[in-house]
Amino acid sequence: MAKVLVFIDNPGAALKKSSLELLTIARSLGETVAAVNGELHDDAASTLAAYGAQALYRPSATDLDDYLVGPKAAFLAAAAAAAGAGVVLAENSAEGKEIAARLGIRLGAGVITDVVAVDPDGTAHKSVLAGSYTSAAKAVTPVSVLTVKPNSITPEPAVTGTAPESITVQVPDVTAAAARVTARTDKPASGRPDLSEARIVVAGGRGVDGNFGPLEELADALGAAIGASRAATDAGWIGHDAQIGQTGKTVAPQLYISAGISGAIQQKAGMQTAKVIVAVNKDAESPVFEIADFGIVGDLFQVLPQATAEIKKRRG
């Protein structure tokens, strides 16, 4: 069976859900090994064992995070060669896709992004043209590189855990031709789930008129992330990183609650693969109502607080 290499970048104290999903998919394709950059804590290491990693490839260099993608791609290429991997799986974040892109050139491997499912023969399924088509694609090269979207599969530990051996991989020095991070400012954490990975998203547009308060209260009652349309981010009511749509993020949550967003095609592009769409808008003619499973023509400043209060009441 082909070896499948999962890239786990900075696992932190505990593996992210998206990493667990990659490991679960990897086991359905072949013998699973992992390339791990950054500090590996005991908890993360035991999770890797529980999820069936047979070996852990670690970089000889500890400064990969100081550079943009190039050196990480070089590490991953060396790890893939050392493991003899036939498939490499990585996160579908912007950085994950760029690492995959450079890795693909290094390995002469076809790269497929935005994957939502992988067949045992390596065929990858994804949606294209902003969710208006679904397609199946396959790398025609000996090695394939796939970046998989979060929430694609339910993570499951292996039936039998492993005791993976740790193997150090020599990272070729490509830092001279790499962009370097010279300063980093952390943004305050919101305490809410990551927008790309959240199960529920509450998003606001022009209709929130600068006040995201009612959306935040509903989001916190539901354990949701906050998103926004371009109109709201351009107005400066919320950070650009919350933008959903053609020039922002694409989300595919279980539930998407759209408030005060008309739902022009650029916005739709970022959310129309959500499982359930709820829309609240004053204007009955808003295009968002054409795709909403449940639509409310009404004032979001009345409807959302009432819904938040009702959720709290039901939960006692």
Place this chain on the structure above:
Amino acid sequence: MEETLKIIVLVKHVPDAQFDRHLTGEANTVDRSESILSELDEYALEAALQLTEARGGEAAGNKVIALSMGPAGAVNAVKKSLQIGATEGVHLSDEALAGSDAAATSLALAAAIRHLGADVPADLILTGMASTDGETSLVPAQLAERLGLPQVTFAASLELDAGKLTARRDGDTHADTIEATLPAVVSVTDQINDPRYPNFKGIMAAKKKTITTLSLADIGVDAAQVGQSGSWTAVETAEARPPRTAGTIITDEGDAGIQLVEFLAAQKLL
């Protein structure tokens, strides 16, 4: 005055995202009949113009070359770029390129960029943050890897000084300052500037500017290295997703918030 710059801006002719877009043919490629200059590429072009104008513009010897790869219609993206202010246009066009994936596209573009830099290498290769059609965002990174250059993607600001670039990036959890030596491949976001529109003077001036058409033979690429034969991935099937249909729409009569919660409870989403 500072050193002069030679900037290549990659521009793409894409189906207008305002309308429904389709896949056609056996290979499931994008229908490009209703296409425009990608909106996101206008930010890259504007960034190039601002950088060169700060150094005396075309009169001082700075160059902004708009390069587009694609079928005959792609020349329109080059023409529009010239109207906006690019100093010259290059259209890489060859029937063999049809159906190229990111790997094959980046191979052809890398060869074209080397060809255009044969006398004086480009200082900077600029792109938009994504193409609005392929949406894979792979090409800038693959191009950088093929050219052996640093890449800085999603730049929200960009400054050049003494053979070095400084850019700012806004991530989800942190903001970064990035430095790289030139030449480099840089993609810019839609936050970096407000792109200008072509004015009458620009439209008239564009008529006198040169558009060079390059074939694969001109850039030393074999037809088998590109197109479907040179691609490393193949699309096996593609199906139009059934359009979403409207569900229940109610008008708030004072209890819509409660009805909303009942809907969520019925869908087991609470």
